[in-house]
Each structure stands twice: as C-alpha cells, then as structure tokens.
Amino acid sequence: MKILIVDDEQDVETLFLQKFRKEIKSKVLEVMFAFSGEEALRLLGEQDSPEVVYVFSDINMPGMTGLELLEKIKSRFSHIQVSMISAYGDRDNYEKAIKSGAKGFFSKPVDFESLKQEIAELLTNK
Amino acid sequence: MKPERETMSTSELISKITELEGQIVKLTKQTKSDVSKLKTQQNRADEAVNDLKVIQQQLLQQEKLASLGQLTAGIAHEIKNPLNFVNNFSELSMDFIQEIEEELEKLNDSTEKENILELLSDVKSNLHKIKHHGSRADSIVKSMLMHSRGGTGTMDPTNLNDLIREYVNLAFHGMRANKNPINVDIRLDLDESLSKININAEDFSRVILNLSKNAFDAMRDKIAVKGSAYKSILAVRTKDLGDKVLIVVEDNGPGVPDEIRDKLLIPFFTTKKGTEGTGLGLSITHEIIKTHEGSLEIESELDQFTRFKITLPKTTT
Numbered sequence: 308m309k310i311l312i313v314d315d316e317q318d319v320e321t322l323f324l325q326k327f328r329k330e331i332k333s334k335v336l337e338v339m340f341a342f343s344g345e346e347a348l349r350l351l352g353e354q355d356s357p358e359v360v361y362v363f364s365d366i367n368m369p370g371m372t373g374l375e376l377l378e379k380i381k382s383r384f385s386h387i388q389v390s391m392i393s394a395y396g397d398r399d400n401y402e403k404a405i406k407s408g409a410k411g412f413f414s415k416p417v418d419f420e421s422l423k424q425e426i427a428e429l430l431t432n433k
Numbered sequence: 434m435k436p437e438r439e440t441m442s443t444s445e446l447i448s449k450i451t452e453l454e455g456q457i458v459k460l461t462k463q464t465k466s467d468v469s470k471l472k473t474q475q476n477r478a479d480e481a482v483n484d485l486k487v488i489q490q491q492l493l494q495q496e497k498l499a500s501l502g503q504l505t506a507g508i509a510h511e512i513k514n515p516l517n518f519v520n521n522f523s524e525l526s527m528d529f530i531q532e533i534e535e536e537l538e539k540l541n542d543s544t545e546k547e548n549i550l551e552l553l554s555d556v557k558s559n560l561h562k563i564k565h566h567g568s569r570a571d572s573i574v575k576s577m578l579m580h581s582r583g584g585t586g587t588m589d590p591t592n593l594n595d596l597i598r599e600y601v602n603l604a605f606h607g608m609r610a611n612k613n614p615i616n617v618d619i620r621l622d623l624d625e626s627l628s629k630i631n632i633n634a635e636d637f638s639r640v641i642l643n644l645s646k647n648a649f650d651a652m653r654d655k656i657a658v659k660g661s662a663y664k665s666i667l668a669v670r671t672k673d674l675g676d677k678v679l680i681v682v683e684d685n686g687p688g689v690p691d692e693i694r695d696k697l698l699i700p701f702f703t704t705k706k707g708t709e710g711t712g713l714g715l716s717i718t719h720e721i722i723k724t725h726e727g728s729l730e731i732e733s734e735l736d737q738f739t740r741f742k743i744t745l746p747k748t749t750t
Contacts, residue, residue, distance in 0.1 A: 318518050325525050394513060416517040416571075 313364035344371030590629040604645035651686035
C-alpha cells in the first residue's frame, strides 16, 4: 500500500521513514513524500491511475495550503483518502477540512500510535 | 422742593454701622468659603486630569501587552515545530536502541559486546534526558500559546495542585528573567488528597500568575527597604474543605495598609508608580474567581504578611 506525506518540513520524511521502518522494510507500506502541495499533485498526476491510496498533508505550507490540496485531490482523484495534520488544532481548520472531505484530522505533534492505527485499519480493509 | 434731609441720632448711626459691619463680616466669610470651595473643586479637577493621564498611560501599556501577546503566540508556535522534532527523534532513537540491544543479545558474549552495551545504555539515558527536557519546554510553550490565544471558556476537571505547581514556577521564572529579579523561597504545601475540580484552567492559571507576581513585586519593595537581612517567602497552600477548596497565596512582604485593602480589587487602582502596574491584575483575578462562584479574602498585617484566601466550590459547572 502506498501513502503520500505532504509537509514543507523536510525532516518529516526522515521521521516517518524511521517511524514506519518495519512496515517499509517488510514492504507492507510504501511511503512517498512531497514538500509542497504543488509537488504532491504532480506526483499523483504522473501516474494515470495513482497507486497512492492515502495522503497525509500538513495544512500550513507556503504556496498551496493543505486545505487547497485536499479539495484538488478530492475533485481529481476521488478514491484517494486524505487526512490533515496541523499544528493549529483549531475548530476552524478542523471544520473546513472535514467539510471538504478529509477522512481524519491529526494535530501536531503527531501521535504516531493513532496514525499507525489509522494505517493498520486501512491495511485490513483492503 | 428739596426733600427734607433725614436726621439720625448718633445712637441710630452707630447701630446702623454695627449692622453694616456684621454684614461685611458675613460676606467676607461667605467669599472666603466660596474661594476655598473653588480651590477644592480645582484640586479635584487637577486630580481627575492626572488620573486620566495615568489611565491613558495604562491603556498604552495594555496595548503594548496585547501586541506582546500576539508576538508570544507567534514565537511559541515557531518553537513548537522544531521542539516536536527534538521530542520525536529522541523517542525514536530510544526505540532503536532498544531494538539494537535485543539484536545484540543474540550475539556471543565478548568484551566488545559488553562495551557496546554499556555505551548504548549511556546513549539511552542521554536520550531520556533530551526527551524529558524537550517535554518540559513543550509544556511551557503550550501554556504560552494557551495564554495568548485566550481560553476556550469551558470548565474542565483539572488537577489544581499541578496547575499551581506549574504556574507558580512559571511566575517565578518570568520574574527572574525580568527587570530587578529577586530571590524568593517558594514553599508549596499542597493537599494531595484533593481530587480534580471543575475550573477554567486557562483563566485560573492567570489567578495564580497574578497573585504570585503581586507577591514578588511587594517583596521586592520590602527588600529595597530592609536590605538583605529580610528573606522573602512565597507560600502557596491548598486544602480540601469537603465541598469547597481553599487556596492560600501568602507572602511575607510589606503588607497592605487597612485604608488601601478595600481598594485593592477596584479596576485601575494601583500603588505602583507610572506604568509599572495597570491596576488590573487583582480586579481581573477577582472577576475570574467570581465566575468560578468562589470568593477572595485579603488578610494582612503591616510588615508581616499579605494573605490571599480563595475559596472555590467543588461543584462549579
């Protein structure tokens, strides 16, 4: 299963790769990274029928925000699940995200246990 | 025809003069009292103008504080992100060392293995320290954000003792980091049998901050007078009173004179010079306690102590 993480902080890549080391090593999970909303859309568009099934995106990024990315993904690739990850755990962002079709809303610092659970659920439902 | 000129006897004349004299004295008195009334009124007007000037300065100060709050929120937020990385990566590395140790156990014993295990245990303990101090910084940043954002306005079950520990500590370090820091012996005597009570943690933390800050300011004044022979002490106590909770914040500062004690809770009343105080700290404190349906009592003895006693009902909803 392939997931895409979108965050402008580059160290997020290292963090996720290490957190999901076992799952990645055993090929249960494949993790891709994009450092902006624009890059995420390009990556998803490069494949005609994107293999990515789940996108986790930061909200506050320079350029395209996570919420804009969410809307674009939902209109172009409606089968992809999207969850938001934000340091601003406020109601406003939460409501906007859910209204635009986000599956979940994780606040920073990311609780990796709940994230792992979310991904595990996805794996069993597959 | 010329009117016949009235003639007066000498005695009549004298009595007339005396009468006139009396009137003059009366008028003079009247004028004097009028002048003094005018003076008092002018004094009052001067005072009012002065008060307004002070209030204007205080409003400026408030404005500065408000923008400082926004700045704080911004800074806190920017610190939070790198701090998350510090905490996450240290946690991850601890997990990895755990795994390395498990792998190493599978190898044959040797002095090299022994050495590696020893070093790994040191690295692990260092990582624990990084995580511990990172979490400390994180909780400080969190409370900074909470304060500058303003609370949610909800009453939630809160561990009052933990809140007091955290905010007395924060007030102390805030004071130490500011102008004219003083040494204070902080004595916490917290009733550990106290269960969680429903309070608005954001608001109530302000109460603790304000009272601590006031105590520090008062004790600083006493140090200026008494010198180093005086040892300043801030004591904070909690006590379970059954259906109520008692919180006492007491300093051994200069005390509050009787004539001022009643004015302490009035908005904009301050004994601090110029813009040092806004005169709002205690009135806000009182407001917050009132919204918790609690009460605030002030006891003081000059040169001995000032004691703020807060009583909160446990069933606040």
